Amino acid sequence: MKDVREAMMVGRNTAGKLVRRPLSPFMLGTAYKPQMSSMTSITHRITGIALGGGTVLLTLWLVCAATSDKAFSMIQAFLASWLGILILIGFTAALFYHFCNGLRHLAWDTGRGFDLPTMHRTGWIVIGATVILTVGFWIVGFLVW
Amino acid sequence: MDKTKVPALDIMRSELGRARGLGAAKTGVPHWWGQRVTAIALLPLSLYFVASVLILAGASREAMIAYMHEPWNAVLFLCLIAALFYHLSLGMQVVIEDYVNNEGWRLGSITVIKGGCVFLALACAVSVLKLAF
Numbered sequence: 001m002k003d004v005r006e007a008m009m010v011g012r013n014t015a016g017k018l019v020r021r022p023l024s025p026f027m028l029g030t031a032y033k034p035q036m037s038s039m040t041s042i043t044h045r046i047t048g049i050a051l052g053g054g055t056v057l058l059t060l061w062l063v064c065a066a067t068s069d070k071a072f073s074m075i076q077a078f079l080a081s082w083l084g085i086l087i088l089i090g091f092t093a094a095l096f097y098h099f100c101n102g103l104r105h106l107a108w109d110t111g112r113g114f115d116l117p118t119m120h121r122t123g124w125i126v127i128g129a130t131v132i133l134t135v136g137f138w139i140v141g142f143l144v145w
Numbered sequence: 146m147d148k149t150k151v152p153a154l155d156i157m158r159s160e161l162g163r164a165r166g167l168g169a170a171k172t173g174v175p176h177w178w179g180q181r182v183t184a185i186a187l188l189p190l191s192l193y194f195v196a197s198v199l200i201l202a203g204a205s206r207e208a209m210i211a212y213m214h215e216p217w218n219a220v221l222f223l224c225l226i227a228a229l230f231y232h233l234s235l236g237m238q239v240v241i242e243d244y245v246n247n248e249g250w251r252l253g254s255i256t257v258i259k260g261g262c263v264f265l266a267l268a269c270a271v272s273v274l275k276l277a278f
Contacts, residue, residue: 052233052237055265059268144199
């Protein structure tokens with residue numbers, strides 16, 4: 001033990017053997033199979049972090065627009081390149097997922113939808129809505145472009 | 146009153162936790178509410194942002210300036226920027242607190258992330274204002 005707090009991290013397994021208790025990211029380790037609850041949860045985090053990265057792109061876009069014609073044409077050209085489009089597709093998919101699953105979280109905050117059949121149903125609705133909204137956005141996007 | 150009973154205090158924290166001075170930092174409730182309120186604000190604001198992006202897809206700089214010149218667009222973008230970066234800094238803080246166990250790294254990374262959010266938010270807001278005026 002390096003730290004006194006580790007005294008609280010020791011438990012016994014079903015065989016009675018002393019073991020270290022697992023730390024927080026253990027829902028995705030060997031102890032659990034992938035489930036709707038854990039997968040939609042970690043995807044909410046991953047898309048949140050990805051959107052955080054996306055804000056850098058949003059900042060660049062706005063700063064370039066405010067700076068000069070040259071800077072703005074550079075960022076617009078990058079966003080219209082195949083790499084830019086790929087990043088933007090990922091960004092919109094992450095945004096729509098985080099939006100839909102965020103609604104699910106807000107419903108949970110009011111105490112609704114915790115039973116397993118509802119949780120599975122809303123999980124599939126979120127996944128379906130993300131696909132539909134992302135594809136819809138890009139169809140409209142390419143039409144208005 | 147039964148005199149043989151020892152008066153007991155209902156303290157839910159462990160003795161070790163009390164000794165170490167750990168426990169609630171008294172900022173949990175504002176954090177929780179801040180996350181929810183900005184989440185609700187971002188529901189219409191992010192839909193507005195998606196619509197703006199579609200309107201401004203492949204737009205010239207003149208079109209971009211004309212768009213931000215409209216007061217409502219500038220105001221809505223500023224609202225979006227405020228809610229977005231506040232929501233982001235709260236969310237990133239939770240992720241770091243969950244996964245970074247080393248105290249030094251945790252403190253350092255939260256400081257960098259929060260500072261970065263303020264920096265990006267200001268860069269966005271100043272750019273919107275410059276386009277608007």
